[in-house]
Amino acid sequence: MDTTPMFRAVLLHANDTSRDTVVLLENHAPAPPTRLRLPGEFAGAAVFDVYELADDDEWPEQAVYWHVEIIPRTTADLT
Template sequence: MTRTTTFRARLLRRDVQPQTITVRASSDAPPRTLRRAAGGGDQLTFDVYALVDADGWPNEATYSYVESVQRSAADADI
């Protein structure tokens, strides 16, 4: 059975101080990627982070910034 886990995710991004956030995951393993809301307006912007270190799982994991993606509100059902 899959359980819901709350863990600390350390987000790394070039030229930005590392940020630690609390994340809920419904898995026995850390998510491979995290998407975090990064903007608003007519576009929905998300920063995408990839898992780089899960040695501290299930308490913590480290992610590195990959890219920002945008989609319009009309594309939300795609």
């Protein structure tokens, strides 16, 4: 059984609420990360979706993040 502590990251998108989602992430710190960089896809290309912490009132069970940018991923980023 995996006993790694987890938290729910609520990912919100101001311009496209159909992309709003909740993901489970490992919790290794006393406070939520202020920025998340998660792999994604945009127009068929690999990207990182970047999220900024918006609300940590329910930490350590949950934190809310707003999408702030998309960063293209290249093969150099993966090595």
